[in-house]
Amino acid sequence: MAYELYYWSGIQGRGEFVRLALEESAADYLDKGRQPDCDGALLDFLARRDLAQPPFAAPFLKDGDVVIGQTSAILLYLGDRHQLAPKDEAMRIWTHQIQLTIADLVAEAHDVHHPLGANLYYEEQKPEALRRAKYFREERIPQFLAWFETILARNPSGEAHLVGAAVTYADLSLFQVVEGLAYAFPRRMKRALADAPSVAALHQAVARRPRIRAYLESSRRLAFNEQGIFRHYPELDG
């Protein structure tokens, strides 16, 4: 049975991390976020009273009777099924640890434009966003990229991958977060990636993987925009 991926229409968002894993796996999946009236269908699904394990939020993946929410949990699940994570337990949890750290970076990237909360528009919290953006650009982006650079350099199997000698969902997610940050903060990321050449190389290598490239060139890949997590507000870059 095909997987069903539920996510909001119109944005890449956190759903995109799941899409990349599904695309790289050539998994059979239905992207419910690309169907007509999908946002209503998503809310209807979450409101179902017969669901023993209702996710708190989207994205969530339906695999037959199993429904899994939380991006990192979905990737843990898909990683085992589609050889996107090592089987060895210590390496498997290391992959997950990296994913959770990427998830922290994604949350911070979102909070740059919404420091006071998701209930207000960006325009209602712009002075606060300017202050938070400075900290994110100048301290957090370098800290995170330096860590990725370090763990690539220390991978005993070589710096082509974050874990082991083959692609994992963590590689795909690092591609996506670099892609998103480069969209949102092009000036800063140009300099930051110059200091993180292995991260930059991995980002490019993932983009060249045949299935990922085919996906990125397809109409299934939405463009980044200012409704998503990674938003290009020039005043926040620098």
Added chain:
Amino acid sequence: MAYELYYWSGIQGRGEFVRLALEESAADYLDKGRQPDCDGALLDFLARRDLAQPPFAAPFLKDGDVVIGQTSAILLYLGDRHQLAPKDEAMRIWTHQIQLTIADLVAEAHDVHHPLGANLYYEEQKPEALRRAKYFREERIPQFLAWFETILARNPSGEAHLVGAAVTYADLSLFQVVEGLAYAFPRRMKRALADAPSVAALHQAVARRPRIRAYLESSRRLAFNEQGIFRHYPELDG
């Protein structure tokens, strides 16, 4: 060999979620965060160049040669080893999904007093904290508690536990986040827990578990304070 838990001295913080799992398991562990000069030792450990898998941040758990960072990843690891998670795969990942949602709530609870970033003191971002606190109190706490209440009510094994018929690390973490929120927002949580009786009952039941109670009554349990994640600033409550 005993586990070694690395975390910052003086606060419960994210390390406390790991401590509760270790205490409930009666696991043999050395709490490095309670040793002299532990903050320096933590930084020295993270700076080690011989570490193939250096965590991005504390807490992290050392189990022989394995070093695991990210609270939720540590709990995934401990859950398997100490019967704090079901063996069945779908139930195991459901437990993890709940944990990841609790982790999101913990991050939001922190950001209430630090909406502009961890680089500034609370006193430097107080007007912004007041605005964010309103959203957190009035919208986010009820949303999260309602979700916990729902999944307790729908647990086919009964509402004494979040997952199945036995304690999991998710139960322990829910206890801790309720405890922390009740410290930080006593007025709001009194009302919120009245609307979430199953959550309140689980919180009390975990506190009464013999090993947890012994831990909470020991000097090993630090008090909450205004350096941690959950801070009691009366002006943010209401």
